[in-house]
Amino acid sequence: MENRPLEYDYTVAKMFMFTTIVLGIVGMLIGVILAFQLAFPSVNTILGEGLAEYTNFSRLRPLHTDAVIFGFTLSGIFATWYYVGQRVLKVSMAESGLLMFLGKLHFWLYLIVVAAVVVTLFMGITTSKEYAEFEWPIDIAVVVVWVLWGMGLFGLIGIRREKSLYISIWYYIATFLGIAMLYLFNNMEIPTYFASGGIGSWWHSVSMYAGTNDALVQWWYGHNAVAFGFTVPIVAMIYYFLPKESGQAIYSYKLSLLSFWGLMFVYLWAGGHHLLYSTVPDWMQTMGSIFSVILILPSWGSAINMLLTMKGEWQQVAASPLIKFMILASTFYMFSTLEGPIQAIKSVNAIAHFTDWIVGHVHDGVLGWVGFMIMASLFHMAPRVFKREIYSKSLMATQFWIQTLGVVLYFTSMWIAGITQGMMWRAHDEFGNLAYSFIDTVTVLHPYYTIRGVGGLLYLVGFLMFAYNIYKTMSARPVEESELQNASPMGA
Amino acid sequence: MDIAELQAYGYFALTATLVVVLYGYIYHLYSKKKDADGHDYEDYSNMALKDDITDTPVSAVSDDKEK
Numbered sequence: 149m150e151n152r153p154l155e156y157d158y159t160v161a162k163m164f165m166f167t168t169i170v171l172g173i174v175g176m177l178i179g180v181i182l183a184f185q186l187a188f189p190s191v192n193t194i195l196g197e198g199l200a201e202y203t204n205f206s207r208l209r210p211l212h213t214d215a216v217i218f219g220f221t222l223s224g225i226f227a228t229w230y231y232v233g234q235r236v237l238k239v240s241m242a243e244s245g246l247l248m249f250l251g252k253l254h255f256w257l258y259l260i261v262v263a264a265v266v267v268t269l270f271m272g273i274t275t276s277k278e279y280a281e282f283e284w285p286i287d288i289a290v291v292v293v294w295v296l297w298g299m300g301l302f303g304l305i306g307i308r309r310e311k312s313l314y315i316s317i318w319y320y321i322a323t324f325l326g327i328a329m330l331y332l333f334n335n336m337e338i339p340t341y342f343a344s345g346g347i348g349s350w351w352h353s354v355s356m357y358a359g360t361n362d363a364l365v366q367w368w369y370g371h372n373a374v375a376f377g378f379t380v381p382i383v384a385m386i387y388y389f390l391p392k393e394s395g396q397a398i399y400s401y402k403l404s405l406l407s408f409w410g411l412m413f414v415y416l417w418a419g420g421h422h423l424l425y426s427t428v429p430d431w432m433q434t435m436g437s438i439f440s441v442i443l444i445l446p447s448w449g450s451a452i453n454m455l456l457t458m459k460g461e462w463q464q465v466a467a468s469p470l471i472k473f474m475i476l477a478s479t480f481y482m483f484s485t486l487e488g489p490i491q492a493i494k495s496v497n498a499i500a501h502f503t504d505w506i507v508g509h510v511h512d513g514v515l516g517w518v519g520f521m522i523m524a525s526l527f528h529m530a531p532r533v534f535k536r537e538i539y540s541k542s543l544m545a546t547q548f549w550i551q552t553l554g555v556v557l558y559f560t561s562m563w564i565a566g567i568t569q570g571m572m573w574r575a576h577d578e579f580g581n582l583a584y585s586f587i588d589t590v591t592v593l594h595p596y597y598t599i600r601g602v603g604g605l606l607y608l609v610g611f612l613m614f615a616y617n618i619y620k621t622m623s624a625r626p627v628e629e630s631e632l633q634n635a636s637p638m639g640a
Numbered sequence: 641m642d643i644a645e646l647q648a649y650g651y652f653a654l655t656a657t658l659v660v661v662l663y664g665y666i667y668h669l670y671s672k673k674k675d676a677d678g679h680d681y682e683d684y685s686n687m688a689l690k691d692d693i694t695d696t697p698v699s700a701v702s703d704d705k706e707k
Contacts, residue, residue, distance in 0.1 A: 153694075154693050155693065235688075236687045236688055236691055238691065238697055239693075309697050309701055309702065310687055310700065311677075311697065312675075312679070312698060312699050316688070387688070388688050391685060391688050392689065392691070397685035398685045401681045401682045401684050402669045402670065405669065406662075406666055406669060409662060410662060413658045413662060431644070431648040431651070435651055435655075
């Protein structure tokens, strides 16, 4: 056998890069359709009355959320793990046949689960729990996929050459453990067919929790899906990719450790803010608010650490569109982790709850922070896994500005819409009669819903440019090892 | 005292404990500056910057085995 020097093996990383892009397009496209359905209800039946069952808002909505969370984001997390993990542990997947097998199995089973989710959600098979819509057979398959990832993750850590675990690895481990715990507890369900001795469909189930308890577990899960899906693994990415791309050491490694533990302690208790003014005990609501406000500290600890990493090197932000993506991502992280706590304050929540401001908050986080960071990570990885320069720098810069404009249109329109909604719902005359009926708010909000749709469309256009750029990178100019030290090589 | 009140006190005690632990950790990090192996925490940034498979690890697993 040929005796070649040891190299990192990106086979599995490449597979997940592919699903990140494909599922990103699917999820964002459905999102744009939904946005226009809200602005123009006739879009609900865009493919005719006969197919209305499959194209209406309620059937597509979980497909959007699940495609972007469990499709795009999760694939991005896996793709970066199979890249970053090897590098900071200084061990190649090629060194272990077992780990390679587990990695590939992880990918193919993941793909099968994705297919099952798409089919069942289109058929309308759902548990009706937000972000946890999958019925019990799929839940079991999800657990298998997760355990496979965990085996690969801890397996790679087990054969590492670097004794200490880089801060990103801590965050990936937290992602694995956090989601495992959340997913298991929130999806405790009873298959009705088996429990009742044969009544109904075999795949149907009901939650093991009822009423307020169900709501509590659901939002403990729901909010921490944001924590361990949209925050923790994305912080893992930026702690690796920003220093690596800029060639700058993390501003303060100690601060990164501190923010890690701060985030772990605080995030898990903040979910109660989703249930303010509901039937959960009052002290729990108050604690949800307090922990949400405290959450600013560890979040800003990480974000400031990232921005200060660029200290003395700010010209790189102007020169490199890739650094731009990461710095804007970090800025949006600061911004949405300030906005969230503000919304969790009880008096603000009285206006914000159930309005579009919440939707705006989620999207400045996911579009500005999660989306930008995952795309930046893939941009950084592409020249290294394909050994070719990024196809076009100008295309990347154009994409950056189009998407930034999209995000700004999205969240500003939703702020105005949300606060308008909140104020109109509570307006009343001197006798306590409501000043407006619900349809009055709908009429007023129409222009903002249209602007939101346009913002989303711009983001999708930018994402298609990203997909094209990555696709063309596979046939761009080959690069030498020496070109891959820090700043990624880019064509014009 | 009913169960809800007990839970609330428990929650408060847990929060207070976590605050003490976290501030203790800050004090520990910034006063010691180095971990148990004698590595300056800031050196660990090099795990990302020098991450080629041929680069020397910041603290190698093999060093431990030799000891």
